Amino acid sequence: MSRPVSMRSSVSARWLRALLLVPIAAAFAARAAGAEPGEFRLENPAPGVYVHYGQQAEMTPANGGDIANTGFVVGARCVAVIDTGGSYAVGQALRHAIRALTAVPICYVINTHAHPDHVFGDAAFDDDHPQFVGHQRLADAMQRRGPNYLNALQRTLGERAEGTRIVLPTRSVATTDELDLGDRVLQLRAWRTAHTDNDLTVLDRASGTLWLGDLAFVGHLPVVDGSLRGFIGVTDELLAMHVAHAIPGHGRITAWPDALAPQSRYLRGLAADVRAAIKSRQTLAEAVATVGHGGDEWQLVGAFHQRNVTAAYAELEWEE
Amino acid sequence: MNRWLAVVAVVALTAGPARAQDADPAESPVWKKVHESVFASAPIAPADGIVTLDTPKRAEDAAIVPVAIRSGIVQRSDRYIDTIWLIIDNNPSPIAAVFHFTTASGRADMETRIRIEQYTHVRAIAKTNDGKLYMAVNYVKASGGCSAPAGKDAAAAQASLGKMRIRVDSAPASGKPVLAQLMISHPNDSGLAMDQVTRTYATPHFVREVDVSYAGKSVMRADVDFSISENPNFRFYFVPGDGGELQAKVVDNQDLAFATSVRLDAARGASASMLP
Numbered sequence: 034m035s036r037p038v039s040m041r042s043s044v045s046a047r048w049l050r051a052l053l054l055v056p057i058a059a060a061f062a063a064r065a066a067g068a069e070p071g072e073f074r075l076e077n078p079a080p081g082v083y084v085h086y087g088q089q090a091e092m093t094p095a096n097g098g099d100i101a102n103t104g105f106v107v108g109a110r111c112v113a114v115i116d117t118g119g120s121y122a123v124g125q126a127l128r129h130a131i132r133a134l135t136a137v138p139i140c141y142v143i144n145t146h147a148h149p150d151h152v153f154g155d156a157a158f159d160d161d162h163p164q165f166v167g168h169q170r171l172a173d174a175m176q177r178r179g180p181n182y183l184n185a186l187q188r189t190l191g192e193r194a195e196g197t198r199i200v201l202p203t204r205s206v207a208t209t210d211e212l213d214l215g216d217r218v219l220q221l222r223a224w225r226t227a228h229t230d231n232d233l234t235v236l237d238r239a240s241g242t243l244w245l246g247d248l249a250f251v252g253h254l255p256v257v258d259g260s261l262r263g264f265i266g267v268t269d270e271l272l273a274m275h276v277a278h279a280i281p282g283h284g285r286i287t288a289w290p291d292a293l294a295p296q297s298r299y300l301r302g303l304a305a306d307v308r309a310a311i312k313s314r315q316t317l318a319e320a321v322a323t324v325g326h327g328g329d330e331w332q333l334v335g336a337f338h339q340r341n342v343t344a345a346y347a348e349l350e351w352e353e
Numbered sequence: 354m355n356r357w358l359a360v361v362a363v364v365a366l367t368a369g370p371a372r373a374q375d376a377d378p379a380e381s382p383v384w385k386k387v388h389e390s391v392f393a394s395a396p397i398a399p400a401d402g403i404v405t406l407d408t409p410k411r412a413e414d415a416a417i418v419p420v421a422i423r424s425g426i427v428q429r430s431d432r433y434i435d436t437i438w439l440i441i442d443n444n445p446s447p448i449a450a451v452f453h454f455t456t457a458s459g460r461a462d463m464e465t466r467i468r469i470e471q472y473t474h475v476r477a478i479a480k481t482n483d484g485k486l487y488m489a490v491n492y493v494k495a496s497g498g499c500s501a502p503a504g505k506d507a508a509a510a511q512a513s514l515g516k517m518r519i520r521v522d523s524a525p526a527s528g529k530p531v532l533a534q535l536m537i538s539h540p541n542d543s544g545l546a547m548d549q550v551t552r553t554y555a556t557p558h559f560v561r562e563v564d565v566s567y568a569g570k571s572v573m574r575a576d577v578d579f580s581i582s583e584n585p586n587f588r589f590y591f592v593p594g595d596g597g598e599l600q601a602k603v604v605d606n607q608d609l610a611f612a613t614s615v616r617l618d619a620a621r622g623a624s625a626s627m628l629p
Contacts, residue, residue, distance in 0.1 A: 091498055148499040170508070177503035177546040181415070184471065185497055230506040259505050314522060316464060316588070318407070318419040340413035340500060347417050347466070347584065348505075350536070351518075 073126040078278045079240035081107040081217065083134070085127060086285060089253050089332050092119055092150065097193045098186065099123045101150040101282055104244070105131055106237050108214020111140035114163070115235050115244045116282075117154030120186065121196030124154020139163050141212050143221070144202065145246025145282065146229045147174035148258070149182040155200035166212070167202040168223045168231035175199055206233060224248065226259040227267040241277030251284030254331040254338060255296045257303075261345045265300045268293060295329040302327040307345040311353070317346050378474045378490045383442040391438065391448065392486065397478060400489035404437065404479040411494040412469040415502045417582045418493065422477045424461040428454065434461035436480040441580050443473035445545055449580035457572045459530025459592040466582040468502035471495045503546070504583040510540035517613040519601050530590040535565065535601050537586070537611070543579035560585050562604045568597030593617055
């Protein structure tokens with residue numbers, strides 16, 4: 034970090050850094066998010082880096098789809114948004130929070146992958162005319178899955194899904210890319226198939242902050258929607274990276290890389306148990322009924338574990 | 354109005370038409386059309402032990418939902434199941450599969466995996482050789498959140514297209530049905546995803562016919578479509594004779610043909626697993 038970020042004069046960077054929780058434009062944002070009265074909370078782990086931690090939950094009308102971590106990085110010339118939340122309303126709340134902090138234009142909206150809880154706030158940034166940035170397979174995944182995700186969102190959130198649309202990327206990353214925000218550069222990396230086939234990480238070199246998207250789950254059971262073997266390998270690579278701050282897609286990392294160890298254990302255990310089930314000639318349905326989730330404590334096991342076993346079985350049965 | 358109708362009416366008022374369908378599989382609009390077009394509105398008896406259908410209550414992974422159809426009768430020349438339809442009312446293409454069995458099948462059982470697009474009834478309708486129809490029906494809730502019926506890795510699916518495996522786990526004992534599993538690496542893609550830039554649809558590419566024979570006699574034939582999951586997978590029975598070749602032929606909608614076979618020998622050990 035070479036110099037303080039540019040901000041609205043009434044709000045100094047130092048003041049923001051000093052606060053752990055920053056309630057931003059409370060009433061406005063809460064109304065936009067359709068949340069209970071309260072505030073759209075931001076944390077400021079490093080200069081110019083802001084994180085909103087979503088709830089550890091499935092989507093419900095009460096949480097309005099605010100269940101994934103989102104945030105932004107502020108440079109001298111540009112703001113880059115990293116994921117936008119699970120509905121248009123969450124995206125709007127995030128945008129209002131940014132606007133309350135800085136007048137620097139929003140040049141980039143980065144999606145870490147195609148899942149609805151990360152991308153469905155994108156449309157709230159249309160008026161900023163940003164580049165929408167993602168993995169080179171993001172557009173394909175959005176097209177294949179988007180309509181189904183929208184149906185599910187409308188079914189789950191009802192009127193709180195209002196305004197939500199699919200926004201396709203306008204800039205795609207095949208391997209790596211850099212976004213210059215003005216005196217700070219974001220390094221983007223497109224990964225091989227792991228959590229999904231379109232995972233992208235964002236490194237803010239200035240502060241040493243790594244945005245992991247759903248390549249990192251903390252507390253929330255990891256979800257396999259790409260390749261279990263790929264996810265295990267990529268997790269190993271991430272564990273070897275040296276960063277000052279790490280932002281997972283779900284949950285909170287306080288100690289890096291230790292916070293990622295339970296994910297690695299869960300994924301390896303899943304692979305071992307599903308391989309054993311296949312070897313002993315259990316059917317898919319039998320494996321789903323019997324394979325456990327290991328010794329670590331996780332939230333949302335009921336929502337995701339059996340699904341992970343299903344995906345793992347379908348992938349690993351071709352190994353023999 | 355009887356009490357049952359009153360209940361349906363209240364559910365319909367409070368929860369909308371989807372819940373009313375949930376209450377009565379006969380009222381599903383898609384089913385009414387299928388009943389008329391495929392079965393000429395012929396009467397269909399409850400399953401009554403002739404056929405059972407196992408599905409999860411909720412589709413954990415919308416792209417891979419295991420289903421098991423089990424028959425309650427032995428396939429004998431005087432009475433056997435010759436056809437089973439697998440129908441998913443609320444999928445874009447409701448008739449997921451039509452399975453054809455013979456007496457050489459031994460048992461008219463089938464386990465496979467399907468895609469589930471939304472809350473839906475799933476039906477297995479069996480026809481016995483005397484022309485009678487029997488139906489088992491389950492309701493399956495769609496998965497929520499980030500699960501989707503689309504495949505997980507389109508590039509990988511394309512790369513391994515056409516790879517096949519056929520496996521027989523137990524040693525064939527003459528006259529007794531044994532279990533076989535057929536795995537087909539294929540994206541089984543509906544082509545229903547629209548390219549938002551060009552406003553065109555992808556080219557559908559899915560398996561449409563599976564034909565398994567043993568020693569030259571048909572044991573299981575299936576007309577299928579993209580309601581079957583990526584990498585179609587079928588577990589079924591056949592009655593081996595004194596040895597012979599179990600052969601699977603697959604044709605997709607682009608007329609690509611794939612085949613694999615395994616030679617069975619009655620003398621092989623019980624633990625033998627035969628891969629091509």
